[in-house]
Amino acid sequence: MNDFFKCKGCARIVKVIQEGKGSLVCCGQAMQPLAGFQSVDGILDFAIEKEAEAHDFYIDWSGRLEAAHLKELFLTFAAEEQKHKVTLERIKQGTAFLPSASQVTDLKIVDYLVDIGPTPDMDYQEALIIAMRREKSSIKLYTDLAAISGDDELKTIFQALAKEEAKHKLRLENEYEKDIYREN
Numbered sequence: 001m002n003d004f005f006k007c008k009g010c011a012r013i014v015k016v017i018q019e020g021k022g023s024l025v026c027c028g029q030a031m032q033p034l035a036g037f038q039s040v041d042g043i044l045d046f047a048i049e050k051e052a053e054a055h056d057f058y059i060d061w062s063g064r065l066e067a068a069h070l071k072e073l074f075l076t077f078a079a080e081e082q083k084h085k086v087t088l089e090r091i092k093q094g095t096a097f098l099p100s101a102s103q104v105t106d107l108k109i110v111d112y113l114v115d116i117g118p119t120p121d122m123d124y125q126e127a128l129i130i131a132m133r134r135e136k137s138s139i140k141l142y143t144d145l146a147a148i149s150g151d152d153e154l155k156t157i158f159q160a161l162a163k164e165e166a167k168h169k170l171r172l173e174n175e176y177e178k179d180i181y182r183e184n
């Protein structure tokens with residue numbers, strides 16, 4: 001049984017809790033099963049897209065916030081996510097990343113997705129929560145990639161990426177706490 005399905009149209013993901021005879025349709029088309037990654041390129045593409053999303057998210061919020069130190073923080077994060085994206089693109093072009101096919105397909109894409117997405121009218125606290133969850137899933141992704149990288153140099157790169165995402169997460173958690181304090 002395949003638990004998760006994704007709509008190619010609107011990117012919605014649904015979880016099947018009981019099998020039936022029908023087929024799942026969204027946006028007028030059959031939903032695609034979401035299992036493991038099919039290839040190394042597939043997982044790198046997923047990570048690259050995640051970095052691009054993170055970059056755009058921080059840029060967007062840096063423009064919305066009044067406080068200069070927060071603007072600066074989010075711009076710094078955006079620049080770091082951009083660097084991560086370039087690093088991953090370089091890895092994709094290289095040949096050093098060679099875990100076994102089964103190691104790749106064992107990774108479940110749903111383990112790296114965040115169950116809430118940004119909305120146009122979300123407030124700063126909601127944005128922080130989404131950002132913290134995304135950073136957390138990035139830490140897991142890079143930690144898992146480091147674990148299956150046969151090549152030592154690559155292992156080090158993925159560990160460094162995981163560390164940097166952990167730093168982002170911690171900084172956001174601090175900001176979140178400060179924000180809660182200000183309100184109460």
Ligand SMILES: [Fe+2]
Pocket residue numbers: 051054080081084138165
């Ligand atoms: Fe990143």
Ligand SMILES: [Fe+2]
Pocket residue numbers: 054081135138164165168
């Ligand atoms: Fe990050």
